[in-house]
Amino acid sequence: MLPLSGIRVLDFSTLLPGPLASLLLAEAGAEVIKVERPGSGDDMRGYEPQLDGTGAGFGLLNRGKRSLALNLKDANAVDALLQLAATVDVVIEQFRPGVMDRLGLGWDAFRSANPRLIFCSISGYGQRGDNSQVAGHDLTYAADTGLLSLASTKDGTPVMPPTLIADIGGGALPAVINILLALRRREQTGEGCHLDIPMADNLFLFSFWGLAAGFGAAKWPRPGKELLTGGSPRYGIHRASDGRYIAAAPLEDKFWQAFCETIGLPAHLRDDATDPAATLQAVAECIGSRPSSFWEQAFSRVDACCRVVRSLEEAAADPGFAARGLFDRRVFVGRRELPALPLPLDPKLRDPVRSAPAPGVGVDNQLVKRPVTEFDKPFTL
Secondary structure (H helix, E strand, O other), X not given: OOOOOOOEEEEOOOOOHHHHHHHHHHHOOOEEEEEEOOOOOOHHHHOOOEEOOEEHHXXXXXXXXXXXXXXXXXXXXXXXXXXXXXXXXXXXXXXXXXXXXXXXXXXXXXXXXXXXXEEEEEEOOOOOOOOOOOOOOHHHHHHHOOHHHHOEOOOOOEOOOOOOHHHHHHHHHHHHHHHHHHHHHHHHHXXXXXXXXXXXXXXXXXXXXXXXXXHHHOOOOOOOOOOOXXXXXXXXXXXXXXXXXXXXXXXXXXXXXXXXXXHOOOHHHOOOOOOHHHHHHHHHHHHOOOOHHHHHHHXXXXXXXXXXXXXHHHHHOOHHHHHOOOOOOEEEEOOEEEEOOOOOOOHHHOOOOXXXXXXXXXXXXXXXOOOOOOOOOOOOO
């Protein structure tokens, strides 16, 4: 039996944070029912690339789920969902705070229908506070929390993040953690609860080292000058002679000494505490004197925490990841079979065979009693 077998999740969310959270729950055995806009459904369905009319990203994030297509401004649809609430363990939503209440589907309404229900609200800045109604996206949350300033060049120019860190690290993963803790708490108390998951708040965790330096010693991080932001010879990215890059992270002394020997760093520069800038410049010159293929072979023979920077395409084809079965799971998106999205779940806790595709819009409307109203008309908020 899977850990979440028998758990039913009603998911009102779209795009990435909520759908990724409910995918993790589904992979652990939960039944996930998406509630979508009639007609077009989740906006992610329309994103490129399209495979037979389905967005590939939607297919990867929503495999194995069910779908209701309901007009949430229709009173009968709201009544039907609140009736369904009696059979639901978890609700996930990521509307702007207050929207679910205005629709008659807020925490109070669901709690009245099912006091044991866990109601998880994912938002940019939380359910209360001065910024609760401020619109935002991943990039602006990273800007507001100072995280973007840490990924800057030496002149202070912020660098575009390579991924949606707030959606994943500030939204989806904290939502799953809190849902699981709330389910455990329900076992102890018999009570449900409302979970407030603010993506911006949760980004501060990623700056733990900067907060420690700032609060502890009044030494707030400077762009490109700290240990983890390119200011140290022991942690940086260097261009090889063929234009590719080497990620070098020999932080500990044993790795640093092996690194210095491998690149041939002059002995008088190996004490990087004496003149870090000079050592850093010399490291860059050494790496820049040889092609990446040379360094790949050289570093493969020593423990120095150094790797060639790969493209995503190269990484996905790496034999080391393939040997772990990372992309063995398959899922159909349209008529195309794709590798399923790798997830941070131990195989012992995952459905070993789940490969059902993402649902069509509203294919499971039989789960609610269909009232004779304009149930399926599109709605806007």
